[in-house]
Structure formats: C-alpha cells, structure tokens
Amino acid sequence: MVRATRSGRVPPKRAEPVEDPASDSDDDAPVEISSKKQVSSGPDIVLAEAPEQDDGPTLYEQMRAKKSETETAKRVKRAEKKKVARKSKGVYEVKTKQTTFTVRTLGEGVSAPLQTTVSFREQLLAARTEGRREKYPEGMRQRQAFINRSK
Numbered sequence: 412m413v414r415a416t417r418s419g420r421v422p423p424k425r426a427e428p429v430e431d432p433a434s435d436s437d438d439d440a441p442v443e444i445s446s447k448k449q450v451s452s453g454p455d456i457v458l459a460e461a462p463e464q465d466d467g468p469t470l471y472e473q474m475r476a477k478k479s480e481t482e483t484a485k486r487v488k489r490a491e492k493k494k495v496a497r498k499s500k501g502v503y504e505v506k507t508k509q510t511t512f513t514v515r516t517l518g519e520g521v522s523a524p525l526q527t528t529v530s531f532r533e534q535l536l537a538a539r540t541e542g543r544r545e546k547y548p549e550g551m552r553q554r555q556a557f558i559n560r561s562k
Contacts (some may be wrong), residue, residue: 532561 435481437553468476505512515521536557 530558530561533558 458562493505496506498503498504498513501516501521503516505514536554540554
C-alpha cells in the first residue's frame with residue numbers, strides 16, 4: 412500500500428539493488444582502521460648503525476668544556492676589574508679601575524641616624540642679608556636671637 416503525501420502526490424518507488432553472487436567476497440569491503448596506536452614488529456625505516464668511536468669526547472662534551480672555560484675566564488676577569496676591601500664592621504671599600512667607593516651596610520655600617528649638619532635658617536638669613544650693611548644694632552640682636560632659636 413502506497414501512501415500519498417499532503418499534496419496528494421505519490422512518491423516514486425525506490426530501485427532495489429541487484430545482488431551479484433560474485434560480489435559477495437570480502438575483498439570489496441572497506442578495511443577498518445583503528446585510531447589507537449598499533450603495535451608494530453619493528454620500525455618502518457631501518458637506520459644504519461653509527462660506528463662506535465672511543466677516540467675522544469663527544470660534540471656535546473666538547474661544547475660543555477668550552478663553555479665552562481669561558482665562564483671561568485669571565486669570572487676571573489670580573490674579579491680583576493673590582494676589588495672589595497673591608498675597612499671596619501659594616502664598612503667596605505670597593506675599588507675599580509677609575510673610582511673608589513665606600514659602602515656601608517644598613518645594619519652595622521650606619522650606627523647613628525643621619526642628621527643634618529647644615530642650618531637652613533642660617534643659610535637663608537645669610538642669603539637674604541648678603542651684601543647689606545647692618546645700620547641698627549637692634550637688628551643684630553634680632554638676627555642673633557633668630558640664629559640661636561634654630562640651633
């Protein structure tokens with residue numbers, strides 16, 4: 412029994428495949444291939460065996476020895492460029508070819524907190540009154556009192 416579609420048309424019949432008894436062999440069937448790694452009996456490409464040499468170090472060992480020689484030479488050269496001498500506890504003197512530095516460590520080298528040795532008030536007053544003549548003696552007393560307050 413053939414069913415009609417909504418539009419009233421009847422779909423065409425499908426052609427049945429013709430089976431040939433000779434085509435039933437497994438040669439025509441597709442081959443199944445697994446996506447998992449397959450264990451093979453040996454490598455696909457046969458490599459030639461390298462001759463063994465016991466004459467000397469390998470290339471890697473030669474490169475490593477050369478690198479260590481250059482590093483030691485650089486270390487010696489760097490040590491020659493600057494010399495560090497300990498003057499006292501926390502105070503070091505660094506000498507290079509051109510300059511000399513005194514280095515103090517924060518823990519031991521700087522024992523007392525740094526305080527200013529310059530009186531800014533005195534410098535300011537000297538800059539303001541530079542080149543002037545004091546005409547009145549009471550101005551001298553005020554100036555001396557101002558300087559004494561800053562000390």
